[in-house]
Amino acid sequence: MIGFALSKLLRAVVTVFAVMTFAFVVLRLSGDPAQVMLGPDVPTSAVDAFRSQWGLDQPIWVQYLAYIQSILTGDFGVSMRDRAPAIDLVMERIPATLQLTIPALFLKLALGIPAGVYAALHHQSATDRGVIVLSILGFTIPSFVLGLLLVLIFSVTFGLLPSGGYGSWQHSVLPVIAMSIGGIGILARFSRSAMIEVMGQPYVRTASAKGVRWSDVIWRHALPNAAVPIVTIVGFMVGSLIAGAVIVETIFSWPGIGRLLVVSVTNRDLPVVQCILLMIAATMVVSNLIVDLLYGWLDPRLRMQAAH
Amino acid sequence: MRPNLVELRGLTVAFDGTPVLHGIDLDVAPGEALGLVGESGCGKSVTWLAALGLLPGKATVTGSVKVVGREMLGRPRPVLEGIRGGRIAMIFQDPSSSLNPVLKVGRQIVEALRLHRGLVGQAAKAEAIRLLDLVGIPDASRRFDIFPHEFSGGQSQRVMIAMALAGQPDLLIADEPTTALDATIQAQILDLLAALRAETGMATVFISHDLGAVSQVCERVCVMYSGRIVEAGPIDTLFEAPRHPYTRGLFDAIPRLDGPRARLIPIPGTVPNPKDMPSGCAFSPRCARSSDACNESVPALVAQAEGRSLACRNPVPGQPVKPTRQKLLEAVL
Amino acid sequence: MTQPLIKATNLVRTYAVRRGLFGKITPVRAVDGVSLSVMPGETLGIVGESGSGKSTLGRMLLGIDPAQGGSVSFEGSAMPRLGTAEWRALRARMQLVYQDPLAALDKRLPISVQIGEPLEIHRLLPKNERRARVEELMAAVGLRRDQAERFPHELSGGQRQRAVIARALASRPDLLVCDEPVAALDVSIQAQVVNMLRDLQESQRIAMVFISHDLKVVRNVADRVAVMYLGHIVEEASSDVIFASPRHPYTKALASSVPVPGKKLEGRLILQGEPPNPADRPSGCPFHPRCPIAADICRTARPALQTVAPQRNVACHMVTPHTVAIAA
Numbered sequence: 001m002i003g004f005a006l007s008k009l010l011r012a013v014v015t016v017f018a019v020m021t022f023a024f025v026v027l028r029l030s031g032d033p034a035q036v037m038l039g040p041d042v043p044t045s046a047v048d049a050f051r052s053q054w055g056l057d058q059p060i061w062v063q064y065l066a067y068i069q070s071i072l073t074g075d076f077g078v079s080m081r082d083r084a085p086a087i088d089l090v091m092e093r094i095p096a097t098l099q100l101t102i103p104a105l106f107l108k109l110a111l112g113i114p115a116g117v118y119a120a121l122h123h124q125s126a127t128d129r130g131v132i133v134l135s136i137l138g139f140t141i142p143s144f145v146l147g148l149l150l151v152l153i154f155s156v157t158f159g160l161l162p163s164g165g166y167g168s169w170q171h172s173v174l175p176v177i178a179m180s181i182g183g184i185g186i187l188a189r190f191s192r193s194a195m196i197e198v199m200g201q202p203y204v205r206t207a208s209a210k211g212v213r214w215s216d217v218i219w220r221h222a223l224p225n226a227a228v229p230i231v232t233i234v235g236f237m238v239g240s241l242i243a244g245a246v247i248v249e250t251i252f253s254w255p256g257i258g259r260l261l262v263v264s265v266t267n268r269d270l271p272v273v274q275c276i277l278l279m280i281a282a283t284m285v286v287s288n289l290i291v292d293l294l295y296g297w298l299d300p301r302l303r304m305q306a307a308h
Numbered sequence: 309m310r311p312n313l314v315e316l317r318g319l320t321v322a323f324d325g326t327p328v329l330h331g332i333d334l335d336v337a338p339g340e341a342l343g344l345v346g347e348s349g350c351g352k353s354v355t356w357l358a359a360l361g362l363l364p365g366k367a368t369v370t371g372s373v374k375v376v377g378r379e380m381l382g383r384p385r386p387v388l389e390g391i392r393g394g395r396i397a398m399i400f401q402d403p404s405s406s407l408n409p410v411l412k413v414g415r416q417i418v419e420a421l422r423l424h425r426g427l428v429g430q431a432a433k434a435e436a437i438r439l440l441d442l443v444g445i446p447d448a449s450r451r452f453d454i455f456p457h458e459f460s461g462g463q464s465q466r467v468m469i470a471m472a473l474a475g476q477p478d479l480l481i482a483d484e485p486t487t488a489l490d491a492t493i494q495a496q497i498l499d500l501l502a503a504l505r506a507e508t509g510m511a512t513v514f515i516s517h518d519l520g521a522v523s524q525v526c527e528r529v530c531v532m533y534s535g536r537i538v539e540a541g542p543i544d545t546l547f548e549a550p551r552h553p554y555t556r557g558l559f560d561a562i563p564r565l566d567g568p569r570a571r572l573i574p575i576p577g578t579v580p581n582p583k584d585m586p587s588g589c590a591f592s593p594r595c596a597r598s599s600d601a602c603n604e605s606v607p608a609l610v611a612q613a614e615g616r617s618l619a620c621r622n623p624v625p626g627q628p629v630k631p632t633r634q635k636l637l638e639a640v641l
Numbered sequence: 642m643t644q645p646l647i648k649a650t651n652l653v654r655t656y657a658v659r660r661g662l663f664g665k666i667t668p669v670r671a672v673d674g675v676s677l678s679v680m681p682g683e684t685l686g687i688v689g690e691s692g693s694g695k696s697t698l699g700r701m702l703l704g705i706d707p708a709q710g711g712s713v714s715f716e717g718s719a720m721p722r723l724g725t726a727e728w729r730a731l732r733a734r735m736q737l738v739y740q741d742p743l744a745a746l747d748k749r750l751p752i753s754v755q756i757g758e759p760l761e762i763h764r765l766l767p768k769n770e771r772r773a774r775v776e777e778l779m780a781a782v783g784l785r786r787d788q789a790e791r792f793p794h795e796l797s798g799g800q801r802q803r804a805v806i807a808r809a810l811a812s813r814p815d816l817l818v819c820d821e822p823v824a825a826l827d828v829s830i831q832a833q834v835v836n837m838l839r840d841l842q843e844s845q846r847i848a849m850v851f852i853s854h855d856l857k858v859v860r861n862v863a864d865r866v867a868v869m870y871l872g873h874i875v876e877e878a879s880s881d882v883i884f885a886s887p888r889h890p891y892t893k894a895l896a897s898s899v900p901v902p903g904k905k906l907e908g909r910l911i912l913q914g915e916p917p918n919p920a921d922r923p924s925g926c927p928f929h930p931r932c933p934i935a936a937d938i939c940r941t942a943r944p945a946l947q948t949v950a951p952q953r954n955v956a957c958h959m960v961t962p963h964t965v966a967i968a969a
Contacts, residue, residue, distance in 0.1 A: 123365075124366070201405060202400055202402055202405045202406040203405060203406055203407055203408040203409070205362055205400070205406075206400065206406045206407065206408070206468070206471075207408065208362055208392065209360065209362055209392055209393060209397070209398040209400075210392060210393035210397070210419070210420045210423070210471060210472075210474075210475070211389045211390065211391070211392040211393030211394055211420070211423050211424060211475065212389070212393075212419065212423065213386075213389060214385055214389070220411075221408050221411075224410045224411075225408070225409065225410055298410065299409065299410060300409070300410060300455040300457065301409055301455070301457045347827035347828060347829060348827055460915050462915055463915070490690035490691055490854065490916070491690060491854060491856070491895055491898045491899065492690065492894055492895065492898050492911075492912045492916075493690075493915060494898060494900075495897075495898035495900075495909060495911045495912070496911055496912070498900070498906060499906060499909075499911050502906055517827065517828065518900060519900075519902040520899065520900025520901050520902045520904070521900040522902075523900070523901075523902050523903050523904060523905070524900050524904070524905060524906040525906065543903075544903075547902055547903040548903070557829060558828055558829065559902060560832075561828045561829045561831070561832035562828060562832075562857065562902065563832070563835065563857040563858055563860065563861035564857065564860070564861075565856055565857050565860055565884050565885075565896065565899050565901065566884070566885055568881075569860070569861060569880065569881065570861075571836060571839070572832040572835055572836050572861065573832065574829055574830070574831075574832035574833040574836060575829035575832070575833075576833075578797045578799065578800075578830065579827070
């Protein structure tokens with residue numbers, strides 16, 4: 001078990017490191033922060049001064065080593081724009097993002113899974129077909145289209161809810177909806193197919209044949225078996241708690257990580273962009289790790305057998 | 309005479325409008341061992357899945373299913389749930405996938421004990437271990453806490469049998485219980501089923517495609533073809549002299565382990581598609597004895613001498629199977 | 642004496658099996674020192690339960706599964722390595738038929754095209770003659786001419802298996818390895834296919850290795866039978882005598898376990914326990930934990946396959962030429 005956890009952990013560290021390196025290289029190659037920060041009209045001497053101040057005049061591998069070294073000591077760099085520590089800027093924005101993504105995650109779980117399970121239990125009925133159509137609609141409409149549509153209907157036409165900004169709970173209603181519809185569709189679809197598959201398994205018939213109540217057949221015999229594929233999807237959703245809000249935050253002018261990322265990319269504020277990407281990679285990797293451990297807990301066949 | 313445990317009358321099943329079972333009349337007396345024989349698609353399993361309400365929603369079931377005199381068909385789910393696993397237990401063909409992979413076997417047996425005998429806690433655990441021991445699971449108390457994937461196919465079928473016994477059923481329906489198992493394990497399970505029946509006095513319905521396996525554990529047998537019973541009777545009478553051409557064909561098609569290496573006598577053609585059934589007797593297109601009348605209407609299952617019933621207009625003359633068989637063999641050699 | 646068509650000497654195949662997702666890797670000997678030979682036109686039956694290594698052995702004879710020890714020779718020369726041009730050329734002369742015809746056939750192609758495939762692959766006939774050959778093959782396996790353009794799903798299980806066999810016969814092979822070819826078929830259809838195989842064998846003198854768990858079918862198809870247990874051949878004899886008067890205690894139990902219509906359960910020899918996990922091979926004779934007549938020597942020394950009577954080999958300490966003579 002310890003060997004298993006260690007190997008997974010090692011893989012996680014390698015993944016984060018790879019993302020970090022990739023982001024570093026791509027960002028250095030994609031445009032000069034000095035030009036963007038200082039504007040086109042400044043003298044060359046000012047540009048050179050900026051570059052030497054941020055170490056941009058060094059060869060890329062020297063910059064890279066320095067970057068790695070500071071990461072390892074817990075230093076995520078300083079924003080080229082605000083001169084504040086990048087990590088502080090990022091941490092400051094996290095609560096706002098979570099304020100959208102966590103309710104959205106709950107909405108996805110609370111609507112997607114029951115809809116999928118219900119459709120599976122009424123396989124080939126009108127309800128089932130309805131769920132399929134809605135779920136396809138849900139995950140094929142891009143969230144920016146959906147966001148704009150919601151604004152158009154609820155803010156512009158009916159004036160019920162604010163079209164953007166941050167403050168009261170009303171402000172978060174439309175972004176949360178825009179963010180969760182796709183996930184609800186995906187979860188409904190996955191839960192449905194997982195459940196249809198499980199309901200056709202001989203052990204479900206065994207449970208019925210032994211006189212187990214129908215609701216217990218579903219809750220205690222079928223659902224735990226359908227959980228593995230569902231958990232995979234949910235794990236992915238948990239992993240994108242931080243990264244999943246970029247587009248919606250932009251549309252609704254929500255002051256979260258997503259907006260910070262967009263602004264920082266535009267400004268070539270490299271330390272902040274790197275810090276955010278690192279953060280996103282870390283959440284993804286951690287949620288993957290949790291999912292891997294959950295698999296073993298959910299399905300004894302995947303569990304280590306050395307214990308016996 | 310004690311009343312029948314189960315009485316099926318005119319039981320029909322259709323899947324999405326296609327009839328697959330065309331009116332089954334069948335009684336199971338207390339304690340008797342009944343065999344249901346036929347090839348895939350003949351309806352032998354569907355009959356019992358329908359009787360217990362275990363078919364998927366797309367199936368339409370009509371007719372009557374009486375369990376100790378009480379009608380079951382069309383009754384609400386809880387009524388059926390009380391019968392299933394209690395009065396009537398069922399085990400299936402593929403034991404390894406018939407146990408829930410995410411639940412410990414002990415828990416699966418305890419669940420049946422709680423439902424049908426109200427046992428919980430230590431009492432349930434002790435009884436489950438006793439049952440596992442009874443069906444021949446070695447080291448039962450340790451294996452109580454093990455997951456199904458750690459059991460072999462034969463052991464899984466033993467666990468299934470233990471679970472079926474948990475409700476102290478009056479009737480055990482065994483649906484091809486040995487088909488997926490290796491020969492030597494198959495013999496063990498047949499032996500176990502026969503021993504348990506002798507010990508508990510429960511009735512057994514043994515569903516199988518294997519005439520040999522049926523003759524080892526049954527007293528009476530029904531032969532099914534394309535959703536109907538075509539011949540039924542005490543096993544000795546029927547196996548001594550099968551009279552329906554299909555039953556007869558089944559016997560002739562089985563290769564023999566002893567005797568000379570004779571050419572087999574297959575039944576020509578294939579089983580008809582349920583969507584495209586012949587107009588009269590379903591077997592007539594493959595039958596060497598069929599006449600014009602056979603194509604017109606379906607022959608009824610009629611009682612004969614010696615407790616036999618038969619649905620055939622031109623049955624095989626009632627002479628013992630062995631001499632005829634010998635003659636056929638000689639003709640071939 | 643004629644030379645055997647195919648001859649295997651001391652074949653060994655080991656799989657590395659990881660026990661559990663993160664467990665240790667244990668070597669599992671699926672086939673452990675098997676020697677056999679098949680004469681031209683002869684049918685050798687191989688029977689055994691799951692885990693006996695019978696399917697692996699079949700694949701090794703064709704060179705699909707490489708042997709880690711021992712050798713296979715075809716008409717006296719060593720089997721070329723898997724994937725070489727020589728091997729592919731030889732494959733035209735030895736074909737494989739397995740249990741599931743639906744998996745063996747391409748569901749997007751009509752069966753006539755698939756039956757003609759080997760002719761194309763091995764460039765055996767000029768294009769204009771292929772069609773006639775396919776029709777001839779279909780007739781040989783009992784498929785009607787109007788079924789030529791059918792797709793696999795439009796045929797019954799028995800018809801599909803006929804199509805698979807027709808394809809295997811297309812290149813006029815000298816050897817057919819059949820792995821459970823009738824196991825998925827109903828009794829009445831099974832008899833049709835078994836008869837067909839026997840007809841082919843007689844009319845075309847094809848040698849066959851017929852692998853099956855069904856003793857009755859093997860007895861009917863094979864001239865000679867080898868019984869396998871846990872990767873070993875434990876008994877080998879003519880199919881006329883091996884089940885009628887089995888010598889090895891395992892063969893005895895196997896023959897006794899075959900349910901015969903009209904015969905009651907009483908008096909049958911029922912083995913205790915289950916075949917051991919191939920990864921946990923017992924010491925000595927692999928059968929000794931279940932054997933009713935095992936003695937001390939069986940626990941320590943593995944018995945060799947030896948000739949105990951003419952045409953009869955048995956691997957058992959308790960069965961020697963001497964004991965057989967006494968019994969006879």
